Amino acid sequence: MRGLLTGQEGELCLSLEKTTTWGRDDMGRLDRCYNIADLREVARRRLPKGVFQYLDLGTEDLVALRNNRQVLDEIKLLNKVLVDVSTIDTTTQIFGKPSSLPMAIAPTGIAGMTWYEGELALAKAAAAAGVPFTLATGSNTSMEKIADEAGGRLWFQLYMWREKQLSYEVVKRAYRAGYEALIWTVDIGLGANREHNKRNGYHQPYKLNMKSALDMVAHPEWMMSVMARYMANGGLPKHVNYPPQYQQSVTGAVSQAKALRADQVSFDDIDRLRDIWPGKLIIKGIMRPDDAQKCVERGVDGIVVSNHGGRNMDSAPATLDVLPGIVQAVGHKTTVIVDSGVRRGSDLVKCLALGAKFALTGRATLYGVGAGGQAGGEKALAILTDELRRTMSYVGCAQTNEITDDMIWKK
Ligand SMILES: Cc1cc2nc3c(=O)[nH]c(=O)nc-3n(C[C@H](O)[C@H](O)[C@H](O)COP(=O)(O)O)c2cc1C
Known part of the structure; x- marks a missing residue:
């Protein structure tokens, strides 16, 4: 992996036209997906195990993820019963503008x-479905390419670096590119203890071990359609939205950049x-009413009640358990958003019933992209809509x- 993900110019130069077997037209596999779990399974088979587990799992014993x-x-x-539901309107207003669903990516x-x-694939899928996308x-x-094309x-x-000035430059860049809202993620502590990533060689700094090399080789379609395309188009993937001094690679420099968060x-x-930042300002990773209150005192436009999809602190409670207390504390003063665990359209109803204005989906829509790019993202959103x-x-x-909340059954 060290060689593969250094971000240096790759020597591989391939005609990729014929190597991609999972293009937009390959709808067969997606047609056979009836729910998010089906998309997850297609993504699981398509992706190297290390990439898939990075996407799919939580942290440590996976308790928060399951919970x-x-x-x-x-x-x-x-x-x-006996209510006229012949015309169902799933739209809502999100920060004063229409969204076709009470959710964002x-x-x-x-x-x-x-x-x-x-x-870009996911941003285009979100645009087609009429929901906001977060980069x-x-x-x-x-971010400029997404803004131009999506x-x-x-x-x-945003993740804040210790050298905060560098973060401010990234924020100004996002504003210049036309982004509407800034989400500052604050629940990262000293970094997650994701043991599966270490085992798979996907912990940073990335290291290629025999297991991860074989894992990649065993997924030639992914190698050709993802990694080889990056290499043919200027080099292996880079963190292009990091401050310039940290952009070079996803090996050493990334670990340094991460350490500087x-x-x-x-x-x-x-x-x-x-x-x-003159646009909407949202703080993500709030799990306590008192922290929510402090955000409100600083005049934020929204907070995301989130345990990072169970990826950071394994002892975190479920977001749906803490949501009502936070809504009670600040729901009348700011926009309360929730995430972590949404896999079904019924989950969106539960989030709203418990007081969230709307929800975010992480894995549900990511499985779609992992299964089939933009078409897969659109499929995930169509499933959730239905x-x-x-x-x-x-x-x-x-x-x-x-x-x-009167539609929630109370024992
Ligand atoms: C693979 C993966 C990568 C993520 N990367 C980020 C990130 O870079 N920044 C961030 O604020 N949250 C990140 N998250 C957390 C999501 O924004 C979101 O809080 C979480 O996925 C919600 O849970 P869900 O996946 O069950 O929907 C990531 C989540 C996943 C699954």
């Missing part, structure tokens, strides 16, 4: 490793971001603003 799902599964919705740094320019700091496609509503996610931050930093509509019909809601 997010368990809590969502345990929330039961009550049918409401969460920032996920790995889309570009599952598909060539996977972030992660750690993505492999430049269309739709674009948000940018700020561990010396405070709520005052929200003020600094406010000074340079499931949302059906669930709304069962709980007797023709519009998303009719979703309330």
Whole structure:
């Protein structure tokens, strides 16, 4: 992996026209996907195990990952009958503009490793579906290219470096490129202990071991359609949205850049971001009402109740368990968003019923891209839309603003 992911110019020069067997036209596999779990399975087979586990798993014993799902599964919705649901409207207003669904795409740094320019594929899918897309700091496609080519509503996610000035430059760059909202992710601590990544050789700095080399070789379609395309188009994937001094590689320089992610931050930093970011400002990774309150005091436009999809602290509670307390504390003062565990349209109903204005999806839409690029992302969003509509019909809601907590069954 060290050789493969150095970001240096690759020597491989291949005609890729005939090597990509998973293009937009290859709808067969996607047609046989009836839910997000099916897309996950297609992605699992297509991707090297290390890439897939990086995408799919959580941290340490995977307790938080499983618990997010368990809590969502345990929330039961009550049918409401004999209501006219002949016309179901899944749209909502997100920060004063229409969205076709009460959801946006969460920032996920790995889309570009599952598909060539996977972030662009996912951003285009989001634009086609009419939902906002968030580009992660750690993505492999430049924010300018996404802004030029994707269309739709674009948000940018920030990790703060210890050299904060470097982060501010990235933020200004996002503003110049036309991004509408800035999501500052604050729940990273000293970094996650994802043991599977270490085993697979996908912990940073990346190291190619025999296992990960064989893993890649065993997935020639991915090698040719993703890695070889990057190499043929200027080199292996880079963190092109990092500050220039950290962009060179995803080996040594990335680990250095990661180490420099700020561990010396405070709520005052929200003020600094406010000074340079005139757009919507959202803080992601809030799990406590008092932290939510402090964000509100700094005038943020929104907070994301998130445990990072169970990827960071394995002892974190499920977001759906802490959501009601946070909504009670600040829901009338700011936009409360939630993520971590959404895999079904019914999950979106549960998030809204518990007080979130809308939800973010991380893996659900990423599985789609991993299964089939833009078409796969569109498929994931179509599945969620269909499931949302059906669930709304069962709980007797023709519009998303009719979703309330009285439809949740209380023992
Ligand atoms: C593969 C992967 C990469 C992620 N990368 C980032 C990231 O770069 N920045 C960030 O704020 N969150 C990141 N997240 C967390 C997501 O934004 C989101 O909080 C989480 O995926 C929600 O849980 P879900 O995957 O169950 O929907 C990542 C999640 C995944 C699955």
